[in-house]
Amino acid sequence: MDATLPVQMVLGALLGLSVYLPLATGQLSLATPGFYVIGGYVAALLSTGVAALGGGEPSYPLPSLLLEMGLAALLAAAVAVVIGRPVLKLRGIYLAIATIALVEILRVLNLNLPFTGGAVGIFAIPQPFADPWGYLLLSALLLAAVCWLCARLGAMRLGRAQAAVRDDELAAACMGIDTAQVKLTAFVISAVIAALTGVISAHFLNTWNARQGSFDASITTLAFVVFGGSRTWVGPVLGGLVLTALPELLRPVGDLRLIVYGLVILAGPVVFPQGVITPERLQHWARHRPWRRPSPRAGA
Amino acid sequence: MPTIPRLARGLLVAGVMTLLSACRSGGSGAGPIDATGGVPVGAVIALTGNSSVIGQDQKIGLELAERHFAGSGAPPAAKGVKVKLRLEDGGSDEQTATNAFRTLINGGVAALIGPSLSQQAFAVDPIAQRAGVPVVGPSNTAVGIPQIGSFISRVSAPVSVVAPLSIGAALRQNPAIRRVAVFYAHDDAYSTSESKIFQQALQRRGLQPVTVQRTNVSDTDFQNQVTDTLRLKPELIVISALPMDGGNLVRQIRELGYGGAIVVGNGMNSPNIYPICQKYCDGLLIAQAYSPETTAAINQTFLSLYRQARGGAVPPQFSAQAFTAYQVVFESLQRLQAAQPPGKPLTALPAAELRRRLNSEILAGRYDTPLGPIRFTPEGEVVQERFYVAQVRMNGDGRSGRFQLLP
Numbered sequence A: 001m002d003a004t005l006p007v008q009m010v011l012g013a014l015l016g017l018s019v020y021l022p023l024a025t026g027q028l029s030l031a032t033p034g035f036y037v038i039g040g041y042v043a044a045l046l047s048t049g050v051a052a053l054g055g056g057e058p059s060y061p062l063p064s065l066l067l068e069m070g071l072a073a074l075l076a077a078a079v080a081v082v083i084g085r086p087v088l089k090l091r092g093i094y095l096a097i098a099t100i101a102l103v104e105i106l107r108v109l110n111l112n113l114p115f116t117g118g119a120v121g122i123f124a125i126p127q128p129f130a131d132p133w134g135y136l137l138l139s140a141l142l143l144a145a146v147c148w149l150c151a152r153l154g155a156m157r158l159g160r161a162q163a164a165v166r167d168d169e170l171a172a173a174c175m176g177i178d179t180a181q182v183k184l185t186a187f188v189i190s191a192v193i194a195a196l197t198g199v200i201s202a203h204f205l206n207t208w209n210a211r212q213g214s215f216d217a218s219i220t221t222l223a224f225v226v227f228g229g230s231r232t233w234v235g236p237v238l239g240g241l242v243l244t245a246l247p248e249l250l251r252p253v254g255d256l257r258l259i260v261y262g263l264v265i266l267a268g269p270v271v272f273p274q275g276v277i278t279p280e281r282l283q284h285w286a287r288h289r290p291w292r293r294p295s296p297r298a299g300a
Numbered sequence B: 001m002p003t004i005p006r007l008a009r010g011l012l013v014a015g016v017m018t019l020l021s022a023c024r025s026g027g028s029g030a031g032p033i034d035a036t037g038g039v040p041v042g043a044v045i046a047l048t049g050n051s052s053v054i055g056q057d058q059k060i061g062l063e064l065a066e067r068h069f070a071g072s073g074a075p076p077a078a079k080g081v082k083v084k085l086r087l088e089d090g091g092s093d094e095q096t097a098t099n100a101f102r103t104l105i106n107g108g109v110a111a112l113i114g115p116s117l118s119q120q121a122f123a124v125d126p127i128a129q130r131a132g133v134p135v136v137g138p139s140n141t142a143v144g145i146p147q148i149g150s151f152i153s154r155v156s157a158p159v160s161v162v163a164p165l166s167i168g169a170a171l172r173q174n175p176a177i178r179r180v181a182v183f184y185a186h187d188d189a190y191s192t193s194e195s196k197i198f199q200q201a202l203q204r205r206g207l208q209p210v211t212v213q214r215t216n217v218s219d220t221d222f223q224n225q226v227t228d229t230l231r232l233k234p235e236l237i238v239i240s241a242l243p244m245d246g247g248n249l250v251r252q253i254r255e256l257g258y259g260g261a262i263v264v265g266n267g268m269n270s271p272n273i274y275p276i277c278q279k280y281c282d283g284l285l286i287a288q289a290y291s292p293e294t295t296a297a298i299n300q301t302f303l304s305l306y307r308q309a310r311g312g313a314v315p316p317q318f319s320a321q322a323f324t325a326y327q328v329v330f331e332s333l334q335r336l337q338a339a340q341p342p343g344k345p346l347t348a349l350p351a352a353e354l355r356r357r358l359n360s361e362i363l364a365g366r367y368d369t370p371l372g373p374i375r376f377t378p379e380g381e382v383v384q385e386r387f388y389v390a391q392v393r394m395n396g397d398g399r400s401g402r403f404q405l406l407p
Helices: A004-023 A032-049 A062-087 A092-112 A132-153 A157-167 A169-174 A179-205 A215-228 A234-249 A251-271 A279-288 B003-022 B052-070 B076-080 B094-106 B118-131 B164-173 B189-204 B223-231 B243-255 B271-281 B297-309 B317-339 B351-364
Strands: B039-045 B083-089 B111-113 B135-137 B152-154 B180-185 B209-215 B236-240 B261-264 B285-288 B366-369 B372-376 B382-384 B388-394 B401-405
Touching: A004 A032, A004 A132, A004 A179, A004 A215, A004 A234, A004 B094, A032 A062, A032 A092, A032 A179, A032 A215, A062 A092, A062 A179, A092 A215, A132 A157, A132 A179, A157 A169, A157 A179, A169 A179, A179 B094, A215 A234, A215 A251, A234 A251, A234 B094, A251 B083, B039 B052, B039 B094, B039 B317, B052 B083, B052 B243, B052 B271, B052 B297, B052 B317, B083 B094, B083 B317, B094 B111, B094 B118, B111 B317, B111 B351, B118 B135, B118 B152, B118 B189, B135 B317, B164 B189, B164 B236, B164 B261, B164 B285, B164 B388, B180 B189, B180 B223, B180 B243, B189 B209, B189 B236, B209 B223, B223 B243, B236 B243, B243 B261, B243 B271, B271 B388, B271 B401, B285 B401, B297 B317, B297 B366, B317 B351, B317 B366
Parallel strands: B039 B083, B039 B111, B111 B135, B135 B152, B180 B209, B180 B236, B236 B261, B261 B285
Antiparallel strands: B285 B388, B366 B372, B372 B382, B388 B401
16 A cells, blocks of 8 residues: 555645635735745754754654654744735735745745755655655644644634635724734744645655745645635645645546646636535535435434 | 534545545565566656656657567567566656656566656655665766665766766867856756856866856746846856756857857757757757767667657667666566576566565676666666767758767
């Protein structure tokens, strides 16, 4: 059994959720790959550069990995707070452009900073797990935690404030919601998720370089949300899982696989303009439960 | 809405099941490999993405090698071992190559050829190393590839050996050159490391670049950088880039009036640059690890196979190296089979043992290939006798041309 593709699918779902959170607050932020790359570099630099963390051992210690995740989360959150304050004053397409610029600035910095390894990047990143199953477990736990958070948000003040800001920012402000704070919180949580995903990815890929966070990556992660649906957290998860898996599952198709993949991405928004998963569709499915045969209740 | 969380849980379960279904079963290495139809050998090359032009050359080389060694032209000893080539697209990024490597390793291949790019090799070679599957790199020239592990070797000579030769050729053509400009794609691993080697070679000859310009692989417009450079009146321009961006760069340099010598790196070592820089490709100097003019029998065979397949064209280096990589794996398997006691086929060995022996055999062997006679250091670095420098000569139509070797 090989868990490589499932690991990549789960990482895709996590990145989808990272794009979803600001979007659920009405903010089209494409900064996710920027924070993803920050997380990856933290992991790559610490694990290859700090001997005390145990990079020389046959199996990279799990506590060191968790430490990297903690530091990456802190760094990403700090960057998100500093950048988020001015940038989140922008709206719509202007915010999108500003966040694309952020990703691009980080890419150029990473190519030119003295300690990031230039275009080759950092390689020979030590492995905490002997096979992809360990990565699958760790990333699935992280995904479960983020999904739980997203599901809980609906019942929390922050989640309801997010929905209010998304639907009408002016009205939300009039209701006494600190819209700037709500937007910034969502942006910071999104950055932390992306950075944590980056840490796992860097170890999983063995190597890390500036190409991991490019404009292309911004568009790919946005496609996860557009395809899956941006009105419930289930959508980006499904989008991330499906769109990451599809090019690999289509390998038997041969040379046509990327054409079929492109057609699926194209067909998704045409057939489902709101994304494959919408709250209405979820409710409809919940009522009809197409996967369950109608049967008399036991003991009734 | 109490149903939604319940539904979400259902979806989560469904998601987990999808994940599990995506886990494909594969060989653990304890049992023998499945050799139905031949010993499976995997190849992961860039058939999509910005390096697909390299992958196309490699695909032809591998297919010709497979046909040649499986067909009547195979040496008699080969009759014992049939090889089944499994070609997978490794894309031009790390993730796609990782999936392709894993797919093939779990599919139970005896050895792997690939990936196309050094950057991908840093990501996927450790996976093969951990799985104990021998890898022969057909085109990874960056520093540090064979050092990834004991199962990693390459038939592509490192950039540090090959690149400086073309600078020497340019200076032989015009010993008066003093002013050199350097361009390189600073977001590409290969181009960056090659440019370092170029700049060191220039310094050894006492030439300090008048400017070093950084470009991006995805750039198409170089007008500003070229104008700035030409103002400095260079007599030689040295470019490390991939075919798409490099071809456009050459074109714009010539269009803006530069008439001096241009040396380009291995990233542009393919006739696939002809359609990009067209008539402006004429005169480019490129160091070569392969010469179509070698008279060795294996090269003549490769040459005629390539000409048959491609309407008389001359094979590029990437095709010759891919052919060589296949040949190395194939001949090693043959020798292993020949060393087996009678009645004990190679394929009866446990997969892990077969792969281990194959790796030792690959590293120990000597090969007469289209690249000339080659062998490996114990580390897996190729030892090749001769290198060449070619100059591109375009035909009058500006669409076709050839790589003419310099004496």
